Amino acid sequence: MHQVQVGPITIGGKNPIALIAGPCVIEDAERTLAIGRAVKQIADRLGIPYIFKASFDKANRSSFKSFRGPGLHEGLAILANIKQALGVPVLSDIHCTTQVTAAAKVLDILQIPAFLCRQTDLVYGAAQTGRVINVKKGQFLAPRDMKNVVDKIREAGNENILLTERGFSFGYNNLVVDMRALPIMRSLGYPVVFDATHSVQLPGGAGTSSGGQREFVAHLARAATAAGIDALFMEVHDNPEEALSDGPNMLYIDQLEDLLKDVLAIDAVVRRHK
Template structure:
């Protein structure tokens, strides 16, 4: 479809009330802007910098909350998986299984995810040339599953910096599958905890999002939170949910022009 779609939600699953509050706001924006939306959150963050940081509620509690969001708001839901033994349970609740960027080359995880028959969202690894995203794509296809999404989220550029290369969208589109731009993770500054406001370069959000949309994407991935500064993960990079609507408006218009000239 030519319509821009949205993947949004808090980075990690926090307490239920926060998750429902965010879902409610996203629902409102989604209907107001008429933008199809998938609700996203992680039951586990397995690559945090410290064992002392919040890792999420775990798979059981996490999936319970995602299911509740799905039932109450009617969103399709997305979560990421880290180990093959999590895949089946995640697929019982979720409409989209996501492979985290660092794990996108892990064959066992990809194949297990593909076999669920659910849509699989492959995050573009920070270390992988964009044209090589065809490799994990083929692993999913090998399971007979062609319900695949690809998501850009920045590439390693020197140390502790990510760069968003417009050519990456070009290459991912070449696979023929929908391409998504995860703009909030693209502004993370590694080496600075995400609880520190300097851990995210929010001043770039608008510019990056516009560049990505005009490059040619089908969907946007924007982590949102009722109060980012208190978020339990990626506090520095999530968008305040109150800004979501205004953030999306110009992007929807740019997308319309881009699609017209595709």
């Protein structure tokens, strides 16, 4: 099992589970920083390694009129400030090869969105930066298909790979999680992440936006931890009802600490068997 170093955080092997969390998209600089600070305080109390995430551009939206974020340059400036202010690594997604160079100057982890996981130029270009690459498994892929994605990254000479499960398409506007996918992807030799909030998304389920089933986030997070993940990915917000993207599947920050206590307890048991 390869271990991945993200700043001071080591992910994989028998290392404790890490947390990747933040709002879906950068709404404004102050609120985004406040959410990150609130999550970091929880993570510090529990002793869980923390990586901040937020998207500078949500290119994959249900509607042309949906909010996308501040864009590449302003968004990266906000993420750079959060990185410095909180002293944590940062993650965001990239959508085209023209974003790679600028993003790699700020981000500790370059994330490949699920719908783009087979885009060879994007995956290979991101890998060439040497940054940690987190690839979300497409909703249309079997877990073993991720070996081809891993091989593209390795072809660029990069072994800093994270693989993220976020559910399979199951009929119209629905995702399901096959927990077998987690050990299958981990058998490829790289740390596996579980995206607990996008896995309860109902893509396009609200017509011009996606719906979600927030009430199942905790259930899936605990189950995935028991299946042996290396990091937990969650989108959180102080008030998801006001969120400009993915509100129905984001977790309230005030529900986060109790869930993470369960996750840490389960992880402590599972690590003995990794």
